[in-house]
Amino acid sequence: MTIDLRSDTFTRPTPAMRRAMAEAEVGDDVWGEDPTVQRLEAAVAERLGHQAALFVPSGTMGNQICLRLAAPAGTECLANEDNHIFWYESGAAPLLSGIQLHAVPGERGVLDPAAARQRVRTADYGVPTTAIAVEQTHNRAGGAVLPLGMLRELRKLADDAGLHLHCDGARIWNASVASGVPLDRYGRLFDTLSVCFSKGLAAPVGSAVVGDRDLVERARRVRALLGGGMRQVGVLAAAALVALEQMVERLADDHANARRTAETVAAAVPGSVDPATVETNMVLLAAAPFGTDAPGLVKRLADLGVLAADVDPDQVRLVFHYEVTPEDADRAASAIAAAAGA
Numbered sequence: 001m002t003i004d005l006r007s008d009t010f011t012r013p014t015p016a017m018r019r020a021m022a023e024a025e026v027g028d029d030v031w032g033e034d035p036t037v038q039r040l041e042a043a044v045a046e047r048l049g050h051q052a053a054l055f056v057p058s059g060t061m062g063n064q065i066c067l068r069l070a071a072p073a074g075t076e077c078l079a080n081e082d083n084h085i086f087w088y089e090s091g092a093a094p095l096l097s098g099i100q101l102h103a104v105p106g107e108r109g110v111l112d113p114a115a116a117r118q119r120v121r122t123a124d125y126g127v128p129t130t131a132i133a134v135e136q137t138h139n140r141a142g143g144a145v146l147p148l149g150m151l152r153e154l155r156k157l158a159d160d161a162g163l164h165l166h167c168d169g170a171r172i173w174n175a176s177v178a179s180g181v182p183l184d185r186y187g188r189l190f191d192t193l194s195v196c197f198s199k200g201l202a203a204p205v206g207s208a209v210v211g212d213r214d215l216v217e218r219a220r221r222v223r224a225l226l227g228g229g230m231r232q233v234g235v236l237a238a239a240a241l242v243a244l245e246q247m248v249e250r251l252a253d254d255h256a257n258a259r260r261t262a263e264t265v266a267a268a269v270p271g272s273v274d275p276a277t278v279e280t281n282m283v284l285l286a287a288a289p290f291g292t293d294a295p296g297l298v299k300r301l302a303d304l305g306v307l308a309a310d311v312d313p314d315q316v317r318l319v320f321h322y323e324v325t326p327e328d329a330d331r332a333a334s335a336i337a338a339a340a341g342a
Contacts, residue, residue: 001305002305002306002307003305003306003307003324003331003332003335004307004324005307005308005318005319005320005324005332006307006309006319007199007309007319008199008200008254008281008319008320008321009198009199010321010323011321011323012202012323013202013204013239014202014242014246014247014322016242016246017202017204017238017239017242017243018239020239020241020242021235021236021239023238024036024235024237024238025234026232026233026235027232027234028231029230029232029233029234030224030229030230030231034232034233034234034237035234036234036235036237036238036241037055037233037234037237039241040055040208040237040241041053041054041055041208043241043244043245044195044244045210047183047184047187047244048172048183048184048186048187048193048195049183049184049185049187049188050187050188050193050210050212051211051213051216052212052213052215052216052217053209053210053211053216054208054209054210054216054223055206055208055230055236055240056194056206056207056208056209056223057207057228057230058205058206058207059084059170059194059196059199059207060088060089060092061207061223061226061228062194062195062196062207063084063085063092063133063166063168063194064092064093064096064097064226065194065209065219065222065223065228066166066192066194066209066211066219067085067093067097067099067131067133067166068099068222069164069215069218069219069222070130070164071097071099071130072130073097073098074100074127075099075100075127075128075130075131076099076100076121076129077093077099077100077101077102077129077130077131077132077133077166078102078104078111078116078119078120078129078133079101079102079103079104079111079132079133079135080103080104080105080109080110080111080134080135080138081103081105081106082109082138082140083109083133083134083140083168084135084140084168085101085133085135085168086101086103087140088139096226099131100127102119102129104119107141108138108141108142108144109135109140109141109144109146110146110147110150111132111134111146111150112150113150113153113154113157116132116157117157117161120161120163129161129163130163130164131164131165131166132157132163132165132166133166133167133168134151134165134166134168135167135168135170136151136167136169136171136172136186137171137175137279137280137282139170139282140311142277142278142282142283142284142317143258143278143279143281143282143319144277144279144280145174145179145279145280146175148179148181148185148186151186151189155189155190158191164191164192165189165191166190166192166194167186167189167190167192167193167194168193168194169186169187169190169193169194169195169196170194170195170196170199170207171196171200171280171281172186172187172193172195173195173200173201173248173251174251174254174255174280174281175280177248177251177252177255177280178251178252178255178280187210191211191215192209192210192211192215193209193210193211194207194208194209195207195208195210197239197240197243197244200247200251200281200321201240201243201244201247201248202243202247202321202322203236203239203240203242203243203247204236205236205239206236206237206239206240208240209223247322250322253322253326254280254281254320254321254324255278255280255320256326257281257325257326257328257329258280258281258282258283258318259275259278260326260329260330261283261318261320261330261332261333262274262275262278262283264330264333264337265283265285265333265336268333268336268337268340269290269336269337269340270289271286271289272285272290273285273286281319281320281321282317282318282320283317283318283320284317284318285297285315285316285317285318285336286314286315287310287315287316288314289340290339293314294310294311294312294313294315295310295313297310297339298316301316301335301336301339304336304338304339305331305335306332306335318332
């Protein structure tokens, strides 16, 4: 049987989600009349320590709504050079909202507060800085958890400089479970968050924008502008509610499976992975120790029954999720080790 480690977005809805979707109480959400959506939005806002939330179709839309509200056209947003908003959102911020993204170098997704402070610009120096964006956990850093102390320093910088602080929190649930930091402690640090129900939590679709009531009302108008208004969408919100209630704490199992696999592969293929860097549900493999490049390693693994994704020419990503058991993790580790001799 093939083990699919390409992403935690490949999961299928749980039986409880399918039942909830079939039985969902619905209304027209564009009119604000879908009771299941309302329950989801209230639950998400409460968990993240904010006043309100807005259900949206995707994490990219969530980020783009927040960026549009955070940074006026003709201004810039500071972010780590490897953030999702740079790599995977089709250049949406400048194309849709006229926002310039200012890339700041940093290892493992870190946006160093001192470096960020040096990059803050006023209108006197060209394009003024109006926002800062971070990503928690950090995808291209292999699911790294951004340190709470760093986030607090960025909050202080934002307050001192009058900047909006946004969090792409697609996998913030993983960060909370791995670090022990409560979700609301993370959430209150940010003016806005975009959080995802279909990454790790196994809902079939959906994200949420989180912030204060006034901001969320403005977000509702931007959602309509971007074509994100949905009708009887309680059938999807019902699955997201189950995800929120049943799938967060069990993320610890995915983290354990990722570490278990990394430790086995590290022992079998020296230099391929450092288990100390595996903080949540992702493992990044260096392809060179396998004697090939990343696309070549992906092909070898597929031939051995493990699906993975290359994320740059020499790096392959494995992502663990609820459909991967400890036994699957062991079989995947054995196959990856075998790939070194293929």
